[in-house]
Amino acid sequence: GAVVSQHPSWVICKSGTSVKIECRSLDFQATTMFWYRQFPKQSLMLMATSNEGSKATYEQGVEKDKFLINHASLTLSTLTVTSAHPEDSSFYICSARKREGYEQYFGPGTRLTVT
Amino acid sequence: GESVGLHLPTLSVQEGDNSIINCAYSNSASDYFIWYKQESGKGPQFIIDIRSNMDKRQGQRVTVLLNKTVKHLSLQIAATQPGDSAVYFCAEITHRLNAGNNRKLIWGLGTSLAVNP
Numbered sequence: 001g002a003v004v005s006q007h008p009s010w011v012i013c014k015s016g017t018s019v020k021i022e023c024r025s026l027d028f029q030a031t032t033m034f035w036y037r038q039f040p041k042q043s044l045m046l047m048a049t050s051n052e053g054s055k056a057t058y059e060q061g062v063e064k065d066k067f068l069i070n071h072a073s074l075t076l077s078t079l080t081v082t083s084a085h086p087e088d089s090s091f092y093i094c095s096a097r098k099r100e101g102y103e104q105y106f107g108p109g110t111r112l113t114v115t
Numbered sequence: 116g117e118s119v120g121l122h123l124p125t126l127s128v129q130e131g132d133n134s135i136i137n138c139a140y141s142n143s144a145s146d147y148f149i150w151y152k153q154e155s156g157k158g159p160q161f162i163i164d165i166r167s168n169m170d171k172r173q174g175q176r177v178t179v180l181l182n183k184t185v186k187h188l189s190l191q192i193a194a195t196q197p198g199d200s201a202v203y204f205c206a207e208i209t210h211r212l213n214a215g216n217n218r219k220l221i222w223g224l225g226t227s228l229a230v231n232p
Contacts, residue, residue, distance in 0.1 A: 041123050043222045093158050106158035
């Protein structure tokens with residue numbers, strides 16, 4: 001149990017376009033979802049935290065108008081990278097947490113390449 | 116972000132040996148610690164956790180030790196296998212004034228474990 005999926009697993013887009021990444025909790029309700037980005041050989045960097053039905057809380061230095069997060073249901077959160085640039089190329093990982101408890105369940109990640 | 120964006124240290128071990136991966140945490144208020152394994156191109160996978168009221172916890176082939184005096188966490192892997200090759204991250208949950216009930220994970224640097232056959 002506690003499976004999280006992400007779609008797509010990888011995506012290539014042109015500079016200036018937008019791309020949407022989906023994060024789904026398949027067998028549980030996720031009241032909180034987290035979005036991370038990870039550069040090669042580095043640790044995970046938290047971008048934002050979203051609670052179902054409310055606006056996301058962004059970490060310092062993360063542009064909320066560029067990284068749009070929607071958590072419309074208890075099983076789905078989306079991250080949209082708007083007007084993507086090559087420096088946005090990264091590995092984006094989501095995680096989901098149940099109402100009770102500490103544990104975060106991670107998705108398999110999405111590799112974004114902006115050309 | 117709150118994690119450290121530095122390059123990963125590497126630990127190289129022989130297959131069958133025991134591995135010890137260390138992690139220093141910074142916040143004495145953290146009350147829950149987790150070790151994750153991340154294979155190349157995949158998301159982190161939960162290995163084992165420990166609460167701050169414990170100093171040792173064992174799982175299958177893995178043991179986590181917590182030393183709150185020096186704020187140190189370690190992960191011991193017994194009889195290391197090639198499938199254990201991955202990057203290992205420690206994470207802590209800390210109480211911050213502006214975190215509300217979100218309980219954000221604070222990530223360690225990570226250690227790359229290479230198992231030699």
